[in-house]
Amino acid sequence: MELYLTFLEPHRIRYTTADGVLHDDYVEVKYEFTTIESSIQLQGDLRGRDLIDWFDVDVIWSDQHRRQDPYGNVRGLGTIQRMKLWRDRYSTFHYLTFYANHRRRWKEYLLDDFDREPRRRDDARRQLQLGVRGARRGSAPESSQGHGHGRERRLSIFRHRPSTPLPNGNPPQSTGDIRYLGIQFSRNNNIQSGTDACMKKVILAVNAGSSSVKVSVYTAGFGQSPVQIAESQVSGLTAPPAKLKYVRRGQVVTKDGDVDEKVNGQQDAFNLLLDTLINDHDLPEIESREDVAIVCHRIVHGGDYAKPQLVADGTYHHLENLNDLAPLHNANSLGIVRLCIDSLPGARNVACFDSQFHSTIPDHVRTYPISQDIASKNRLRKYGFHGISYAFITRAAAGFLGKPVDEVNLIALHLGSGASACAIKAGKSWDTSMGLTPLAGLPGATRSGSVDPSLVFHYASDVGKLSPASTKELHISRAEEILNKEAGWKALTGTTNFGLIADADTWRDHPARRLAFDLFVDRVCAFVGSYYVTLRGNIDALVFAGGIGEKSARLRAAVADQLACLGFQLDAAANEGGDGGVVWDVGKPGVVPRLLVCQTDEQFEMARMCAEEEQFWS
Numbered sequence: 001m002e003l004y005l006t007f008l009e010p011h012r013i014r015y016t017t018a019d020g021v022l023h024d025d026y027v028e029v030k031y032e033f034t035t036i037e038s039s040i041q042l043q044g045d046l047r048g049r050d051l052i053d054w055f056d057v058d059v060i061w062s063d064q065h066r067r068q069d070p071y072g073n074v075r076g077l078g079t080i081q082r083m084k085l086w087r088d089r090y091s092t093f094h095y096l097t098f099y100a101n102h103r104r105r106w107k108e109y110l111l112d113d114f115d116r117e118p119r120r121r122d123d124a125r126r127q128l129q130l131g132v133r134g135a136r137r138g139s140a141p142e143s144s145q146g147h148g149h150g151r152e153r154r155l156s157i158f159r160h161r162p163s164t165p166l167p168n169g170n171p172p173q174s175t176g177d178i179r180y181l182g183i184q185f186s187r188n189n190n191i192q193s194g195t196d197a198c199m200k201k202v203i204l205a206v207n208a209g210s211s212s213v214k215v216s217v218y219t220a221g222f223g224q225s226p227v228q229i230a231e232s233q234v235s236g237l238t239a240p241p242a243k244l245k246y247v248r249r250g251q252v253v254t255k256d257g258d259v260d261e262k263v264n265g266q267q268d269a270f271n272l273l274l275d276t277l278i279n280d281h282d283l284p285e286i287e288s289r290e291d292v293a294i295v296c297h298r299i300v301h302g303g304d305y306a307k308p309q310l311v312a313d314g315t316y317h318h319l320e321n322l323n324d325l326a327p328l329h330n331a332n333s334l335g336i337v338r339l340c341i342d343s344l345p346g347a348r349n350v351a352c353f354d355s356q357f358h359s360t361i362p363d364h365v366r367t368y369p370i371s372q373d374i375a376s377k378n379r380l381r382k383y384g385f386h387g388i389s390y391a392f393i394t395r396a397a398a399g400f401l402g403k404p405v406d407e408v409n410l411i412a413l414h415l416g417s418g419a420s421a422c423a424i425k426a427g428k429s430w431d432t433s434m435g436l437t438p439l440a441g442l443p444g445a446t447r448s449g450s451v452d453p454s455l456v457f458h459y460a461s462d463v464g465k466l467s468p469a470s471t472k473e474l475h476i477s478r479a480e481e482i483l484n485k486e487a488g489w490k491a492l493t494g495t496t497n498f499g500l501i502a503d504a505d506t507w508r509d510h511p512a513r514r515l516a517f518d519l520f521v522d523r524v525c526a527f528v529g530s531y532y533v534t535l536r537g538n539i540d541a542l543v544f545a546g547g548i549g550e551k552s553a554r555l556r557a558a559v560a561d562q563l564a565c566l567g568f569q570l571d572a573a574a575n576e577g578g579d580g581g582v583v584w585d586v587g588k589p590g591v592v593p594r595l596l597v598c599q600t601d602e603q604f605e606m607a608r609m610c611a612e613e614e615q616f617w618s
């Protein structure tokens with residue numbers, strides 16, 4: 001890594017000396033650093049990107065520029081000296097710079113548009129493959145249809161620098177888009193050597209949702225963008241049999257794996273996932289429980305906390321007091337925190353809150369019209385949830401739209417087992433559909449969403465006969481249980497699998513599924529309409545996320561159809577296609593506001609927050 005940096009383009013430097021003389025000059029700048037870290041810091045700040053890794057490489061090739069000539073000799077794009085992998089600070093996009101010998105001068109070249117993680121990395125063969133963002137896996141290489149729509153975007157090295165000859169000095173041989181780059185590391189260099197100096201630690205990010213537990217593993221240094229090395233999840237906890245998915249370094253190891261019946265609930269699921277990670281011999285970064293340095297936990301209700309907290313006894317007990325305000329989540333998550341405290345002795349536990357993103361909601365939006373004495377004494381207000389996801393969505397969508405985060409206006413929909421909507425104004429939460437608890441707003445897998453509050457009193461009695469006698473059968477905590485655990489899709493249709501509910505081929509035999517589907521579309525559109533007015537029509541995009549938002553093209557189509565009156569226009573082919581990137585565009589080209597899908601990543605967002613907080617590293 002460089003301890004000297006020279007900028008060949010003159011830089012304008014303005015400064016005032018102690019005796020008041022103003023200098024304002026164009027100079028050729030040369031920096032000399034005493035540490036590698038400060039060199040990395042400056043390079044990152046100049047680019048607005050974090051350095052993830054760097055490698056000394058022998059040769060670089062692509063699917064269009066074959067690595068071997070007909071005689072078996074290695075022939076790539078040219079002789080490369082050093083390659084650096086960057087991640088944008090405001091989005092999930094990756095960039096590559098490499099030094100190549102161009103006309104006897106080492107120059108730095110930039111390639112952007114890469115997938116979020118290096119897809120294939122083979123340390124034994126000293127090779128790495130980087131997929132191009134938006135390139136469809138398995139599609140015909142010569143097709144360039146869909147350019148500019150964001151769904152079949154492919155990289156052309158020559159597109160970005162049309163006048164740039166190949167690094168080896170020859171003119172471009174092909175102008176076709178490429179789908180991946182292959183990189184052969186130098187023999188002289190250990191692939192890991194680049195990052196060792198940065199003191200990487202292993203971070204585990206745990207997301208206990210109401211129907212799933214997702215655990216991702218990252219390596220990161222303080223202030224660096226985390227690099228995912230594995231992701232695992234148990235899903236379908238409310239629609240048994242639960243399923244296991246395990247992906248190591250971008251390679252699917254297990255998909256739809258059967259989960260033992262004994263895995264009953266979020267804590268069992270976490271134990272299963274931890275064992276899967278530790279027992280995987282191909283994941284040397286986490287060979288034993290001692291290897292985990294930081295565990296960040298998604299805690300749905302964080303009360304007034306506006307930042308992640310290191311879990312100490314005080315925090316733990318404070319959070320325990322909030323358990324009743326997120327009955328499907330907080331107790332399970334704290335159970336997992338307790339497991340980690342007991343079984344991962346070397347780890348620091350950090351609580352990241354779903355509610356923290358919503359701490360910017362203004363008073364007149366978050367206040368309930370009740371006695372303000374009681375409200376402030378009992379802290380009764382709108383808190384809002386799914387905030388870790390909304391923070392990720394905001395940054396990813398802003399990056400996709402090419403806007404700074406603090407200028408982007410979005411209506412975001414996180415539609416999973418729990419579902420919510422959020423009005424995001426200038427990158428910050430302005431309103432959201434969940435409230436004091438995650439029960440309010442949209443219906444979910446087992447939740448009713450908003451109903452007339454008096455409904456609970458009539459649930460077990462005849463309408464009009466409300467009296468202490470008629471409600472004594474129904475204790476208020478039982479009512480809470482019914483609305484949280486025995487309502488929603490489960491009550492309406494008997495299943496919590498929204499894939500089944502959205503399957504129109506089954507509606508004839510199961511009319512309740514159609515009712516549930518139409519009801520959901522109605523409630524979602526009602527929030528979008530309301531937030532459209534809240535944001536005064538000043539919206540860059542409507543973003544779909546969460547298990548249903550990401551996977552159900554039919555739900556997106558039905559919502560977009562009803563919202564056409566507000567100017568949203570869906571591109572049916574893009575909606576059905578699915579691009580596989582972090583954000584993809586499903587709107588008609590050129591129409592504003594855009595319609596986007598975001599593969600939200602709450603685990604990454606938590607790991608990123610932890611990597612930025614110095615107190616979790618010292």
Ligand SMILES: Nc1ncnc2c1ncn2[C@@H]1O[C@H](COP(=O)(O)OP(=O)(O)O)[C@@H](O)[C@H]1O
Nearest residue numbers: 209210211212416417418497498499547548551
């Ligand atoms: N192909 C699909 N089509 C529609 N919905 C789906 C599909 N696959 C999963 N889902 C739904 O996504 C939801 C889970 O979303 P997710 O955000 O992962 O859950 P959690 O709320 O537990 O975090 C479930 O309701 C599930 O039925």
Ligand SMILES: CC(=O)OP(=O)(O)O
Nearest residue numbers: 209210385416418438
């Ligand atoms: C807050 C909430 O409902 O979360 P999830 O959708 O993960 O259950």
Ligand SMILES: [Mg+2]
Nearest residue numbers: 209210416417
């Ligand atoms: Mg979730």
